[in-house]
């Protein structure tokens with residue numbers, strides 16, 4: 001059986017970033033990824049292939065709490081979900097690391113303060129080449145360095161939106177974007193600033209994803225090995241149940257086994273929980289590292305709504321994700337509890353609407369879908385989803401995932417929508433229409449839209465209420481770590497990837513000390 005210093009299972013935001021951080025150590029590192037390389041092909045940028053045919057979505061079937069089957073919006077490739085992500089690379093707010101009172105209850109504190117993660121946020125912003133501007137967003141947490149790249153400029157209609165918001169007394173800011181755009185030198189810019197970024201793979205590898213900036217740089221080191229199409233099915237332990245001994249892999253139907261001093265799970269929140277639950281044994285009867293009964297629980301994925309407003313003039317923007325607004329993040333003049341983040345989402349295209357449900361167009365019967373797409377200005381509204389023990393991932397004997405989920409903070413989500421709608425008249429938009437949009441996570445982001453999944457193996461100081469310790473090592477095992485969004489005790493209301501990357505770097509430093 002091949003033996004390594006470290007095995008990393010999953011190569012997305014958590015695993016891919018960790019791989020890059022550990023690679024220069026010269027240790028023997030094995031990356032196990034259930035998917036393959038995402039093919040570079042014209043379909044990467046074809047709206048119908050990506051949004052209508054779901055070409056890059058896994059054929060997995062999961063079940064909701066009533067046993068109804070659905071196809072989750074998950075992507076199994078080298079780089080994981082970051083291959084498709086919008087690369088909006090936000091830090092959580094400093095306050096998100098403390099306890100926050102929400103309309104539906106408490107968002108729990110993280111076991112580490114913001115200040116402990118701050119240097120790793122800075123490093124993650126550098127590794128992932130984030131473009132942004134400090135000092136524009138009043139909710140922005142403190143930072144020890146400027147963004148490594150200047151903000152991506154607004155195109156004219158979005159600049160007008162920024163100006164109109166500012167004139168209305170708001171604080172729009174340049175959103176942090178992970179795209180390799182050099183506006184000062186367009187002929188040599190890797191990114192061509194196209195309209196097919198958010199929810200699409202990048203054909204020219206100019207998106208700051210975990211394949212391009214995590215796995216590929218890691219593989220430049222001779223002792224790093226990647227096995228693709230290698231689905232880990234089970235972790236086995238020594239008799240005492242204290243150490244993971246074997247990592248069991250299914251490759252094209254045949255079983256292979258690997259061993260390592262340190263095993264890191266980073267399969268995404270649902271699949272990491274699944275792997276631990278499926279690895280139950282005599283010492284861990286309810287699932288590996290699950291003495292607390294917390295594995296799979298506290299699933300969160302943001303209360304998100306993709307909406308479009310209809311601009312009076314056509315919106316000719318190509319790359320729309322340059323603006324954010326956090327003025328309602330912690331509440332509003334007339335609302336005491338947090339509402340969430342407002343940002344832009346990739347520009348609507350008529351081809352995307354083919355999957356739209358008819359009731360949405362009833363709101364604007366005089367508008368053809370094509371005209372709607374041309375005038376659309378598209379927003380992404382995210383409200384924090386609170387961790388609930390009953391919102392959970394479970395796995396049956398055949399390995400099928402059931403995702404039991406009931407929405408939290410629904411009132412705050414509604415209030416955020418109303419806040420944005422009330423602004424439209426001041427923003428040169430049709431004041432009556434703020435239309436729910438069929439987007440990559442589908443309208444109203446039902447349970448299948450699990451892009452922002454988090455929270456199933458939360459970390460904490462108390463082993464009775466958490467799965468992982470503050471170093472993200474399983475309380476009950478001496479060589480098992482989890483570095484994906486599973487570890488989040490709460491999710492905040494901004495996108496999760498940069499936090500997963502920063503935390504993987506933090507855990508990576510602990511591992512470098514351990515394996516030195």
Ligand SMILES: Cc1cc2nc3c(=O)[nH]c(=O)nc-3n(C[C@H](O)[C@H](O)[C@H](O)COP(=O)(O)OP(=O)(O)OC[C@H]3O[C@@H](n4cnc5c(N)ncnc54)[C@H](O)[C@@H]3O)c2cc1C
Pocket residue numbers: 009010011012013014015032033034035073075076077078079080081082084085086087088089090198199230231232233266267268269271272275440451452453483484485486495496497498500
């Ligand atoms: C369309 C879309 C848009 C998004 N936009 C943004 C955005 O703009 N900003 C942002 O911050 N976040 C965004 N996200 C979310 C972000 O991509 C995720 O939060 C992040 O990638 C999660 O990182 P992770 O390491 O937890 O999991 P993933 O990145 O999903 O990685 C998990 C990896 O594990 C592999 N795997 C799973 N099971 C196994 C197994 N049993 N054996 C081996 N390998 C396995 C998977 O194939 C995958 O490669 C978006 C996501 C999607 C889908």
Ligand code: SF4
Pocket residue numbers: 179180190191192193194195196197198200201202203204205206207208319
């Ligand atoms: S905007 Fe840039 S990074 Fe995004 S898909 Fe287009 S070329 Fe790639």
